[in-house]
Amino acid sequence: MGNLVKQIIEDLAKPFLADLKELPLWIKWSAIVVTCAATIPLALIFRARTAFSDKPRIHFIQNMDNQPKYASQEANALFLDGRAMRPRVEGTIARNGMADDTHLYMGVADGEWASTYPSSIAVDHELLLRGQGQFNIFCSPCHGAAGFGDGLIHHRATQLVETGVNGTSWVAPKNLHEEAIKAQTVGQLFNSLTNGVRTMAAYGSQISTEDRWAIVAYMKALQLSQDADPSMVPNAESLTRKSVSEGSNE
Numbered sequence: 001m002g003n004l005v006k007q008i009i010e011d012l013a014k015p016f017l018a019d020l021k022e023l024p025l026w027i028k029w030s031a032i033v034v035t036c037a038a039t040i041p042l043a044l045i046f047r048a049r050t051a052f053s054d055k056p057r058i059h060f061i062q063n064m065d066n067q068p069k070y071a072s073q074e075a076n077a078l079f080l081d082g083r084a085m086r087p088r089v090e091g092t093i094a095r096n097g098m099a100d101d102t103h104l105y106m107g108v109a110d111g112e113w114a115s116t117y118p119s120s121i122a123v124d125h126e127l128l129l130r131g132q133g134q135f136n137i138f139c140s141p142c143h144g145a146a147g148f149g150d151g152l153i154h155h156r157a158t159q160l161v162e163t164g165v166n167g168t169s170w171v172a173p174k175n176l177h178e179e180a181i182k183a184q185t186v187g188q189l190f191n192s193l194t195n196g197v198r199t200m201a202a203y204g205s206q207i208s209t210e211d212r213w214a215i216v217a218y219m220k221a222l223q224l225s226q227d228a229d230p231s232m233v234p235n236a237e238s239l240t241r242k243s244v245s246e247g248s249n250e
C-alpha cells in the first residue's frame with residue numbers, strides 16, 4: 001500500500017522535476033528571491049498592527065477629511081495686517097447681545113449703584129427660591145449656607161494654611177452680615193458677584209443675569225433673616241422669645 005502511494009507520487013512528480021531541471025538557473029534563483037520577498041508585505045502588515053506610530057494613518061479615500069484651515073493666532077498673508085484672526089469690527093454687537101439696560105446688566109441707575117431692582121425682575125417668593133438654589137450652589141461653598149463666611153472651602157483652606165501645605169495662602173470669604181455689606185445697595189452687590197471683587201472671582205459668565213438678581217435678592221433676605229426687627233412679624237408681642245442657643249424652635 002505504502003509503495004503504491006510512493007509510486008503514484010513519483011509518477012506525477014517526474015515530468016515536473018524533469019522540467020525543473022531544464023529551467024535556467026536565473027529563473028530558479030528569481031523564484032527563490034520572489035518567494036522570500038513575498039513575506040515582506042505580510043511582515044510589514046503584522047508589524048503595523050502591533051507597533052505604535054505617531055504618524056497619521058495611511059488614508060487613501062480622503063472624503064474631504066483633511067482641508068486647509070487657519071488655527072488661532074496663525075498668520076494669513078491675505079490680510080494687510082497678516083493676521084488670520086480678524087479683530088472685531090468696532091461697535092458690532094452680537095445678536096441678542098445688546099446690553100444697553102445698565103440697571104439690569106450692570107446694577108447702575110442714573111450713574112450710581114441702583115438701590116432698586118430692575119423693572120424686568122419681579123421680586124417674589126419664586127425669585128427668592130431661585131436665588132436660594134443658586135446661592136447654595138455657587139456661593140455657599142465659601143460664604144456658608146447662612147452667609148457667615150464659614151463655608152466648607154473656608155474650613156478646608158484654613159486647615160491647609162495652618163498645616164502649611166504647599167504654601168497655601170487664603171483670604172477669608174466675607175461675612176455677608178457685616179454692617180458694611182448690609183449697607184450696600186442691590187446694584188453694588190449685583191456688581192460684586194457679576195465682576196468679582198478683589199480676590200473673589202467673577203460669576204457673570206457662569207450665572208445668568210436673572211439668576212444673579214435672584215441671588216442678590218436672596219442675600220438681602222439672608223441679611224434680614226439674621227437681623228429682623230420683631231415688629232416685622234405679625235403678633236410678635238404674643239410669641240415667646242427664645243434665643244437660638246437654647247436649641248428650641250417652638
Ligand code: HEC
Nearest residue numbers: 138139142171172173174189192193197198199200203215
Ligand atoms: C471661592 C470662594 C468664594 C465663592 C465661591 C464666592 N465668594 Fe464671595 N467672596 C470671597 C472672598 C475671598 C471675598 C473677600 C474678597 C476680598 O476681600 O479680597 C468675597 C467677598 C464677597 C462679597 C463682599 C464684597 C465687598 O464689597 O466686600 C460679596 C457681596 C460676595 N463675596 C458675594 C458672593 C456671592 C453672591 C457669591 C456666589 C455667586 C460668592 N460671593 C461666591 C470668596 C468667594
